[in-house]
Amino acid sequence: MEIAYYQNKFIDVDSPALPIDERGHQFGDGVYEYIRVYDGTPLFLDEHLDRLEKSAAEIKLTLPYRRDEITGIIYEGIKRSSLKEAAVYFQITRGIAPRNHSFPNVKAVFSMTVKKATIFTDEARTKGISVMLRQDERWANCFIKSLNLLPNVLSKQEAIEKGYDEAIFVHEDFVREGTSCNVFMVKDGTLYTPPATRHILHGITRKAVLDCAREYNIPVREQAINTTFFKNCDEAFITSTSIEIMPIYSIEDQILPKERPVTERLYSAYQNFYKQEV
Ligand SMILES: Cc1ncc(COP(=O)(O)O)c(C=O)c1O
Incomplete structure (x- = not known):
C-alpha cells in the first residue's frame, strides 16, 4: 500500500x-x-x-x-x-x-x-537511453538538493519533445549532469565524470559508482569534460538513485558503441554492493 x-x-x-x-x-x-x-x-x-x-x-x-x-x-x-x-x-x-x-x-x-519503486527491465538497460545536450540555465548552487526544479523540468520536457530520453546540461562546452542524474563516460578503459563542484548535485549513486570503480581497479578521473570528448567516448552512462546505472546509446547524432564492458562491470559491482548493504 x-x-x-x-x-x-x-x-x-x-x-x-x-x-x-x-x-x-x-x-x-x-x-x-x-x-x-x-x-x-x-x-x-x-x-x-x-x-x-x-x-x-x-x-x-x-x-x-x-x-x-x-x-x-x-x-x-x-x-x-x-x-x-x-x-x-x-x-x-x-x-x-x-x-x-x-x-x-x-x-x-x-x-x-x-x-x-519503478523497476527498469533488463531490456531497457540493454537498450539504454538517448540524450541531447542543453545549455545549463540553472543557478550557481546545484549541489543543494532544492525543491526548485523548473529548469530541470523544462529541459527534460524539451528532450522528450525532441525525441530524446534525457537532456545533459552543458556550460561553456563542458558537460555537467542530467536533469535528474549524474553522467559518466569511459575512454580507453578510464572512467571519467565531471568533478563534484557547486554546479552539480553530489549524487549518492555517483559516489557509489566511483567507489565500485576503485574497488575494481578501474582508473577514475573526476575532471572537466568537453562535449567533443563526451561524444567520442567508448561508453557513457547516467546514474541516480532511481535509475541506478543506465547506459547512453546516443548523444544527439552520435551513436555510441554497443559493447559496454566497463558499464556492465560497474553495474554488476553496484548490484553486489547494494545487495551487501541491505
Ligand atoms: C540534478 C540531479 N543530479 C544527480 C542526481 C542523482 O543523485 P542521486 O544519485 O543521489 O540520486 C539527481 C537525483 O535526483 C538530480 O536531481
Missing part, C-alpha cells in the same frame, strides 16, 4: 494535504531527498541524511525533526506500506505562513511519500 506523511502524521497518499500558504508550493522554498528501498531496507540512508542536513544548512533551514526522528518516520512509513521495493521521497519546506519572501517565524514542515 502506498502511504504518505504530512505534519506529524501518516495519511492516505491521495489526501489533499497541503495548506494554501505552504512555502513549498508557493516558493519551492525547501529541500528534498529520494531514497530507494531494496527488500524492505533503505539503501544509503546515512548518506542521504547527510546530504539533507547539508542542503538544509545551505538554505538556512532548521529541520523540524532530529535525524533519529526522521529515520524513525522513514522506517515506520516503509513498515506501514508493506512495500519491499519502494521509493521514499521526502521534502522539508520552510513551513506555512502568509506569502512573504522573507523567512517566516514558523516551524519547517516535513512531508513524505512511500510508493512502489
Whole structure:
C-alpha cells in the first residue's frame, strides 16, 4: 500500500494535504531527498541524511525533526506500506505562513511519500537511453538538493519533445549532469565524470559508482569534460538513485558503441554492493 506523511502524521497518499500558504508550493522554498528501498531496507540512508542536513544548512533551514526522528518516520512509513521495493521521497519546506519572501517565524514542515519503486527491465538497460545536450540555465548552487526544479523540468520536457530520453546540461562546452542524474563516460578503459563542484548535485549513486570503480581497479578521473570528448567516448552512462546505472546509446547524432564492458562491470559491482548493504 502506498502511504504518505504530512505534519506529524501518516495519511492516505491521495489526501489533499497541503495548506494554501505552504512555502513549498508557493516558493519551492525547501529541500528534498529520494531514497530507494531494496527488500524492505533503505539503501544509503546515512548518506542521504547527510546530504539533507547539508542542503538544509545551505538554505538556512532548521529541520523540524532530529535525524533519529526522521529515520524513525522513514522506517515506520516503509513498515506501514508493506512495500519491499519502494521509493521514499521526502521534502522539508520552510513551513506555512502568509506569502512573504522573507523567512517566516514558523516551524519547517516535513512531508513524505512511500510508493512502489519503478523497476527498469533488463531490456531497457540493454537498450539504454538517448540524450541531447542543453545549455545549463540553472543557478550557481546545484549541489543543494532544492525543491526548485523548473529548469530541470523544462529541459527534460524539451528532450522528450525532441525525441530524446534525457537532456545533459552543458556550460561553456563542458558537460555537467542530467536533469535528474549524474553522467559518466569511459575512454580507453578510464572512467571519467565531471568533478563534484557547486554546479552539480553530489549524487549518492555517483559516489557509489566511483567507489565500485576503485574497488575494481578501474582508473577514475573526476575532471572537466568537453562535449567533443563526451561524444567520442567508448561508453557513457547516467546514474541516480532511481535509475541506478543506465547506459547512453546516443548523444544527439552520435551513436555510441554497443559493447559496454566497463558499464556492465560497474553495474554488476553496484548490484553486489547494494545487495551487501541491505
Ligand atoms: C540534478 C540531479 N543530479 C544527480 C542526481 C542523482 O543523485 P542521486 O544519485 O543521489 O540520486 C539527481 C537525483 O535526483 C538530480 O536531481
